[in-house]
Structure formats: C-alpha cells, structure tokens
Amino acid sequence: MAGNNPNSKPMNLTLKVWRQKNSKAAGNLETYQIKDISPEMSFLEMMDVLNEDLLLKGIDPVAFDHDCREGICGMCSLYINGRAHGPERGTTTCQLHMRKFSDGDTITIEPWRAGPFPVLKDLCTDRSALDRIQQAGGYISVNTGGVPDANEIPIPKTIADKAFDAATCIQCGACVAACKNGSAMLFTSAKVSQLAMLPQGQVERKTRVENMVAQMDKEGFGACTNIGSCAAECPVGISLENIAMLNREYIGASFTSENV
C-alpha cells in the first residue's frame, strides 16, 4: 500500500548478505531473493521481511543491530553496497527507504569493517571501543548538585550552536567504517570540540584531549590521513572542522600540559 506515491510498484531484489555464526567462525556472503518489496518500506523493514521469510523456511534469521529506527540511537550499522549506511547522504540505515532502490537491483549488505569492531554475529559488531574513548574523558567532571544557576553561564548563541552541531554525533561508527585507515578521529573530535568550545569545558580541556586520543590509539584505531570519507559518510553531518580542532587542541595540550 503506497502512502503517497501512487506510481510506486513493488520490487524484486537480490540480496547478498554477510553471514557469520559468531566472532570466531569464518563468514561468507549468502544470496537471497526477496519479492514484492514496497518502495515505502524502510531498509530495515525490508530486512524484517527477509527475516520472517527465512524463519518460516527454517533458516536462522540475519542478526543486525537496530533500535530506535528514527535515526538517533546510532545502533543501526549496515554497510550497503560498499557504503556505510548506504547510498543516501546524511541518512542512517534505519532512515534509508527502499524508494532509493530499483526493481531488479542486487544489494550487498555487510557489517562495519574495522579492526576495533569485531563481528559478533552476521551484521552485528562490537563497538564498545567507542564507549571506552568517551570514558577516557568525554565529560565535564561535575557531580550532581552544587552547580551554578543555568543562566549564570552565558554562552554566545553562535558558540552554543556550533557546540550543539558537534554534540549531535550518534556514535554509530560509520566514520570508522568509511575510513580506509579505520580511524576514529571524527568521532573523538566531535566530543573534544564540543567541550573545548564551551566555557564549562575549559578546566579539563587539555587532559581531556590527551586522554581521549590516548585511548583511541590504544583501541587500535588507525591514523587520520585527511581523506574526509568520514565526514562524507557521517549520517548526521559532523564536520571535518572538528578534526582540525582536535589536532589544534592536541598539539596545544602537548606543549603546555602538566601531564608530562
């Protein structure tokens, strides 16, 4: 049933899906045919249809991460036709709709590919390395209570807006998956710049960048060679400027930090 596009016809598709029993098993691409896919469906609803079909045939359904299905939780993470989150710019997998595909298409679906993101099963990967980078310093050390009135910290609107833009990162890891080096610079820089821009973040400004970068390196993420695929594939438009800011913060900190 079409919601708004009366010309939309159901599609038949060929799917090549990465199947891997668990983190230790070898994986391979399996081919599945899928019929009568409405262009109004989301990509993950198409995956639901596939899974219902597989289940009834007695085949283990394809495991993939997803939760909110509105582009904000950052859990969905499919590598579609060689691109993180698929062909539509600025769009998470869950917000991608089948109207972006055509009848007869072959779609290849893989998990995020990066050393620090081991495959858990099929299309699910372990992205806890990103949490550990945040734990290394992605916060302002204030306890609950005993803080000043909110309006005692005036922040210019332009700064607040820029900090907000950096803060919208959804921690999906597409930047890492899109990078040929498997670098997490865009991810790390988003939090570093958000807090470096805000007055509240000044006190821990130097140690924060040092500790987060150190953790990033420890997790085995690659170096940044300024290609920019990360920002091009980022579903929420985190800007490359953040990486420039991270570098500036890091170099500044290494000259003046007391952490030596």
Next chain:
Amino acid sequence: MILDSKIPEGPLAEKWDKHKFNVKLVNPANKRKYDIIVVGTGLAGASAAATLAELGYNVKAFCYQDSPRRAHSIAAQGGINAAKNYQNDGDSVYRLFYDTIKGGDYRAREANVYRLAQVSVNIIDQCVAQGVPFAREYGGLLANRSFGGAQVSRTFYARGQTGQQLLLGAYSALNRQIAYGKVKMYPRTEMLDLVMVDGKARGIVTRHLITGKIESHSAHAVILATGGYGNVFFLSTNAMGSNTTAIWRAHKKGALFANPCFTQIHPTCIPVSGGYQSKLTLMSESLRNDGRVWVPKAVGDNRPADQIPEDERDYFLERKYPSFGNLVPRDVASRNAKLACDEGRGVGTTKLAVYLDFADAIKREGLEKISQKYGNLFDMYSKITGENPYEQPMRIYPAVHYTMGGLWVDYNLMTTVPGLYATGECNFSDHGANRLGASALMQGLADGYFVIPYTIGDYLAQNPTARVETSHPAFKEAEANVQADVNRLLSINGTRTVDDFHKALGHIMWDYCGMARNAEGLQFAKQEIRKLRDEFWRDVKILGTNEELNVTLEKAGRVADFLELGELMVEDALNRNESCGGHFREEYQTPENEALRDDENYTYVAAWEYTGPNQQPVLHKEELKFENVKLTQRSYK
C-alpha cells in the same frame, strides 16, 4: 494490603524539604559497603547510576543495547519543562505543578507532582554544568518555547534533539563513574527475573544477549528504570527493543502494577503506510507551536491540500479550543484527530491522517527561521514519506507514545517490594491519566538526579551491609526458572513467527484498548488476548539455541510478557468506568465529546496484584487526596 504512599505531613510546599531532613542518611564511609543495581540506562537510569556512584555506592548498571547511550530517551525531541520563569511570563513552581496535575486529569498525586516541579529548576542547572548545549538567545542566555497544556514558555530545548543531548549529559556522567570503577556497566544484558531474599529485593537474573549466559547479580537494592511498555501495541514510537519484561517480572514477584490502562496516544506522528510497518515516528509536539492542524470541511473531499481554499478548511483545534488552539494537551488533540477521521474527513490515501500545515508560519517568519526551529524534523519527515513539508502540509495521525501507568511506587519511589525501586516512565507516579509534553524528560531526570539519591539512603541505612552471595538458593532457583522459560520457548517449534503474534496482539490492543474504549470491546479483547496467548505457547516458531545471539528468542520472551500485560491493561480499562485523560471510555463523555470523569468513584490509583497464571488479578486502591487543587472539568476552550 494497605497501600501506604508515605506522603510526608505538612504543607505541600514544605513536604519535600521536610522529608529530606527526616530521611536517614548513610555515612560516607558506609556507602561503599552497599551495592545498587540499576536496570536501564535512559535518563532515569543513567542519572541515578551516575549520581549514586558519585555519592559512593557501588553501582551495577544494565542495558540491553550495545551502549548505555542508546536508550530510547535519546529519541525525545521537543524539550524539557522547568519552572525557571526565565521568560518573566508568570511561571512558577506552583504553576508547573498545577498544569501537570490538571494535564493529568487529576489522577496523579499532588505531593509527587509538586516535588517534580520543585526539582525541575535544578535539572536545568545540572545539565548546563555538564555541557548540554541547550538553545540560546543572542544575549547568551537560555531560550524557551511553549508546549501543549501550558500558557507559559517553560520548555528548554536543543533543537529537535533535546532527549539526545540530555541523555548524552547523563551518559557522560555515567562514563565518568565507569572510568572511576564506581559503576560496572553491563551492556547487551537483559534482566529476566527479580530475586528476593527474606521478602526484600536482593538482585536480578540476567541473560547476556551475545553468549546467552544466564547469570545472577546480587545487591542491597534494585532500581528499575526500564521505560514504558507502549510496544504492547506493536506499533508505537518506542524503540524496537523497548519492553515490559523487567517490570512485568517484578510485578509477578509482588510489585503492584498501577493504572496500566493509562496510555498516551501522541497526536503528531507520521501515519502508517503499510502492513510491513515496524514502528511509528513521532513529529515533535513543538511543531504545534507553528503548525496548524486541519482537515477539509466536507466529507470525502479528495482534492490535494493546495487546491482546498481557505474557507473550505476546518482548523478544528482552533475552532473548538480558541484559548489553547493547536496547543491543547495530547489526549485532546489525538481524540479530535480521530473524530475528524471517523467522520470521513481524513486525508491521504489511507484517510487516517490530518494535515499539520506550516504555510502560514513560513509566510510569517520566513523559510529560514522555520528551518532553524524544525529543520531536523522536516528532514526526517521527508526521508520517511518522500514529501517536502516546506511545500505541502505534513500528514499526521495519533500513535502510541508513552505509558503513564507502571509499577506502583510510594513517595520514595519504592515499589510494594521492599528494596525495589522504579523510576522514570516505568513507574506510574507523576503524570496521572495524561502526560504533558516535555514532562517525561523532566520526570526521568528528577527521579534519577534528585529524588532516588535521597530516598534510597533512607532504606539502606535501615538495612545491614552484609552481602548475599549469588550461590544463595533464591538466586539458584530464579536462574533455574529463567532457564526453564527459555527451554520452554525453544521447545515449542510451532508455525507462527513471534512478530506475527506481536502484530496480532497490537491489533487487538489498538482496536479495543486504544484511543477509544468501551465495555463490550474490552470484554471481547480480553477473550481474544487469552486465545492468542494460548496459541503463542502452542505454536510460536523459534529457531536456534540459548547459547548464541538469538534475536527471535529475545523477542519471544518480551512478547510473552506483553501477552500477559495486555490483558491487565484491558482489565484496568474495564474497571475504570469513567473517562479521564488518555483513557477514553465511549460510555462516559460530555455532549461535546470531552472526557467525563467520575471523581466520586474513581479518584484513586488502581494498583493490581498478580495472583498467578490466568488468575484474576486483585485490585488495590490508593485514594488520591486533593488538598490544594480543586477538581474541575478540564477546559482548554
């Protein structure tokens, strides 16, 4: 059983301060001898886990997602209320309290709601200190907007992603405690049972979602912050994994379940487009600040929106409620959208939608200003529908969004099981029969940052520090029960999928226990749910084993619980022979189709006791006493 709400004595405005002084304290050196389990890491869970760890308690936090930051609070769009009165427009703690009580159609506790309004101001301070980038004015101070059910601007926001920014604030505080080693985080881990020792909550049994390992965790107290149960309807604005399992299993262990039928149907969601639909997407209520809701005046008018002249449009909310207009509370807006569609005046191919039109706002303020305010929401709408809301009106329809019901808690947020607490959406406490917009974020953070850190100390101070080992027979028994449930599910090997059952349940709930309910329909639904539940346990098809990532098995466990909860919701809706807030019984309405309360007979919280499989639950009543607010028919005209 007598329900003791433990509301402190004294004048409303002094209750909380007095209570904070009267509660027992745990001295700093002793706090490290107590372990606390927090299940769920949304606003209510993450804020509680972080704050309790800051105080010195040992915290174990659990979530089913791969990271605590993915909890569904992240998807809240519009904003968070606080009685700051920064706008000098007449707001106050008392007004926020009053609006919330009235918005909830006089079915919430005065004392709890007053406390919520009091601590609301601290929440904003806390979040700003954490670096949450709220919207600001050019002078550098915080901006506000207005929301449904209020005539002041008290809503703080971060574009259309307020929940995300608040949760990331709480997540950052949680991360800091994880790094310190004061919080041990267990992601991809689902709570499957509550463990009680000597009548007190002393731990939980979990299943690890990757390995299938069933494990026990012991503590001195357990906090459930697991969110709402809207997914009982299958289609809702909740995340796909949102579920009732933790609170339902606690209910089966003795925690009473309050007002289960109080469901919020949000008026502005993107309409259903087909049977494959897996979830519904909300368009923030903040859009009603500028968008005008309308349908054609004539039944069966199939012209496109831009061909319907102004005088043939019915801006029904503005017409019926001139003083609140498009900003009436959610239950009122939803019911009126349904009425318009029932009359045959719905729009779009399914005719189950009304327009939300920004043409006037764009004319008045310009495209850029509107895009600044709502850009991300407009983008989301166009990604999902393929339509451009800057050029043609949005089509919207009500969808299940929030559940006001939940585990019964006293003023301390403790359930009827000693040592078991419920915070945020999973308790019943603050929103009565209808929650006002921008109040869910407020309640989640109030509970976690500012209420539970005080009240849990009172309980712990009266309990010994001795730990219970997970080798205790109570843990072993609970583990065995969980394992037996899993085995039972895996052994059925039927012919229907879990989703198929879930959808069938959703249809029953939406048709008979949704926006409008009546006794006959509810009786019918009760029978249907029972039949469906029997069939589920006979015919559900689950492949694979426990010892792996088994998504079907996870879902089956959750749907099994929804199949039991659904019946209780119907039971509760049947029992409440009145209309109030989101609970609309067709038999009880005014001549203008407004909800008709029966204050004489139903000014109580309906708290249900579980009595066994397929047994009639027992109703306990907590009478609601209104000492400060006079009960009136809500009017938004």
